[in-house]
């Protein structure tokens with residue numbers, strides 16, 4: 001049981017309440033061939049509340065699991081949930097680009113499977129005080145690891161107009177990036193922007209009525225996504241973590257990644273495409289073994305959740321799943 005504070009006092013939630021794992025059956029199916037032998041090691045790089053981990057530990061009674069998360073609250077909840085699996089589970093507080101160190105410190109050299117279920121957890125979104133949600137007024141924080149780093153309020157207070165515009169464009173794909181950056185600079189000259197509610201008001205006031213009628217979603221949606229990505233350096237970390245985790249896989253080992261926004265999915269697609277392509281120089285008549293691809297793709301393009309799952313679990317609506325298997329050692 002996890003105990004979580006809500007606006008109405010503590011509410012005791014059963015673990016099945018708090019998170020329905022996305023595309024769980026597909027993850028099990030894709031990882032199964034790699035987890036078949038006794039003692040196989042699976043890394044859940046985004047432990048969250050342990051939904052995927054719990055199901056995988058149940059389905060594969062001989063595997064060992066190393067779970068990573070940068071959020072200490074998530075690790076505490078996952079720890080309670082997975083306690084019954086005893087020493088089959090090792091949880092590590094780390095950003096996932098620290099996967100190689102985390103695996104080594106657990107006494108493991110090669111892994112058989114790795115799962116990434118990217119983004120924020122429902123715990124983080126529902127916990128108003130974390131500042132991830134534009135629908136709830138809270139301190140403008142957005143750190144996944146509350147023990148370290150810069151908050152969204154720090155960014156909004158200190159970045160120049162050009163930098164704000166750049167992150168809104170790049171990480172939010174926001175068409176009104178320049179207008180929003182200017183509005184923030186003007187508003188912070190009056191008073192610091194320390195709460196999500198004030199930032200939302202500034203963004204709404206800066207959005208032309210005609211744009212609001214276009215149905216592009218809430219005016220704050222893309223700016224909040226951009227700030228979250230910047231606060232947590234999400235893309236830079238992912239760009240290091242996916243190749244690092246692929247390097248740890250033994251031949252026959254498998255990686256499954258679920259992304260919830262296009263920037264992450266494009267990055268995963270590029271890394272997978274590189275790893276599954278021949279590196280033979282153009283014009284070479286015969287491919288040498290060291291030029292052969294190290295991975296093969298297990299799904300064509302990106303796979304989506306079924307309509308039935310999307311209806312049951314709206315969190316599955318934007319998911320894009322990609323998976324690959326290691327087919328040879330590095331040269």
Ligand SMILES: C[S@@+](CC[C@H](N)C(=O)[O-])C[C@H]1O[C@@H](n2cnc3c(N)ncnc32)[C@H](O)[C@@H]1O
Pocket residue numbers: 019020021022045046047048049050051052053068069070071074094095096097117118119120121122144234237238
């Ligand atoms: C969508 S949730 C995972 C949910 C999990 N699969 C489950 O079934 O409960 C994503 C988790 O990844 C964590 N996370 C996101 N980025 C991370 C990073 N760079 N390093 C480590 N953990 C990260 C978040 O803190 C969050 O707990």
